[in-house]
Amino acid sequence: MNRVAKIKTSAGKILTTEQDNRAQSKAKKSLYSVMLVVLFSSAGIALPYPILAPLFLNEISSLTTFGNLPSKILLGIVLAIYPLGVILGSSVLGAASGIYGRKKTLIITLTLTVIGYILSALAVIAESFLLLILARFVTGIFSGNISIAKAVAVDLSPTLDKTYTFNLVNATSYLGWLLGPLAGGLLAVYGLDTVFYFAALVLIVALISVASVLPADRMKINQSSINFMQLFSKQNSFALLANKNIRRIFLIYLLATLGLNSYYEFYPVWLVEKFDFASVDIGYITVVLTLFMTITSVFFVKQLKYIFGLKFGAIVGMVLMAILFSLHPVLSASSVWPIYAFTGVAIAIFNGLLPVYISEQYANIEQGQLMGLITTTFSLANVIIALVGSVLALFGAHWAIIFGAVLLIIAAIDFNYSQEDIR
Secondary structure, eight states: OHHHHHHHHHHHHHHHHHHHHHHHHHHHHHHHHHHHHHHHHHHHHHTTHHHHHHHHHHOOSTTTTGGGOOHHHHHHHHHHHHHHHHHHHHHHHHHHHHHHOHHHHHHHHHHHHHHHHHHHHHHHHHTOHHHHHHHHHHHHHHHTTHHHHHHHHHHTTTTSOHHHHHHHHHHHHHHHHHHHHHHHHHHGGGOHHHHHHHHHHHHHHHHHHHHHHSOOOOOOGGGTTOOHHHHHHTSSGGGGGGSHHHHHHHHHHHHHHHHHHHHHHHHHHHHHHHHOOOHHHHHHHHHHHHHHHHHHHHHTHHHHHHHHHHHHHHHHHHHHHHHHHHTGGGOOTTTHHHHHHHHHHHHHHHHHHHHHHHHHHTTTSOHHHHHHHHHHHHHHHHHHHHHHHHHHGGGOHHHHHHHHHHHHHHHHHHHHHHSOOOO
16 A cells, blocks of 8 residues: 555656646747747847937938937937837736737737838838837837736746746847847948838747747636726726835836936947947947846846845946946047946846846736836836937937936935845
8 A cells, every 4th residue: 555655646746747847848938939029129129229329410311300400309309209109008018918918919019010110111211200200109119018028927937937037038138139239230231221121020020939839818707807998097007106115116216227228328329429430330339238238147147136135136236337337438449348348247137136126026916017017117217318318418428328327326225225125
């Protein structure tokens, strides 16, 4: 009897192990599918960045002289309108994926993002500033689907470690930001419209991956009663701000991402002003930046979490970014390359730990809605700093970046004294 029980117990353990292996294999396929979405979405977003600054600062056309406004102001508008669309989209797309299904929402939004990039290409061909603004806004709305991809990664916990999945998604995003500007710089010789067409093409690949690999949605019965208008009025990510604790942490996150976006938005402008960088040069230095972001995210952020904890590790990332941003007035053409490499390390630490801290702190909240608020906050910071920074950049692009360093220090201090340490 004991021997039979032992055999049955062993068989039970083997069966459990096999089930665990199948669950992990299925989870990894889902993770790889959304990583592809993040890769190509991020690459599509970053493709035009090396081209826009030289285009608006060095060329004269209907695009760059619209309304007789200063070219830097026009550039600020172009940079701001895309994340403005992301704010609108991500505020509801993350929540929508929790109601209507992650896969279904991803497929619809990817399709509409492809259409947005095609409209952007047509706007460039027609040299229509207003059409370009409209197209970038529409593209931004549906590019908020990155929050859905992050929600899928979070959903895979505890089958897969949350820090592991989140940082793999982050690393994929960095890789997209690496390949996007590089491809954009190389494709610049064929025109900005070609860049937008290429972005549409790679997103079609991501669309095919989601449709064929991501498991079918498992709908919850109680969600079917939520109509589309309620999604906008009650289920959007901004509804979470009714909680005062969430308001506080997201104010900190807003300040920190204002600082980060001051760098993202204006380092290409600064490189053109300071060193007369061309699109290809901006693409290459962005490769250095994002390569170190990717390496740090894949190999070191999880270890830093265990060494420092989520709170102190995020503070280290913010302070290190602030120090590196403040060095811009004294950087030379040779020193800028290693400093941008270290900047990539700092950004990866911040991006890899603070969002995980927020997810862990509010694990009881629907993660699609929470990731939507994270994406929305980042994009809101993008809009604000694009407009404010473009005014500061009239006095020199380095002032916009230094302003960001100040905001990061304020965010780090507030985070240190207002939030608990969770390990």
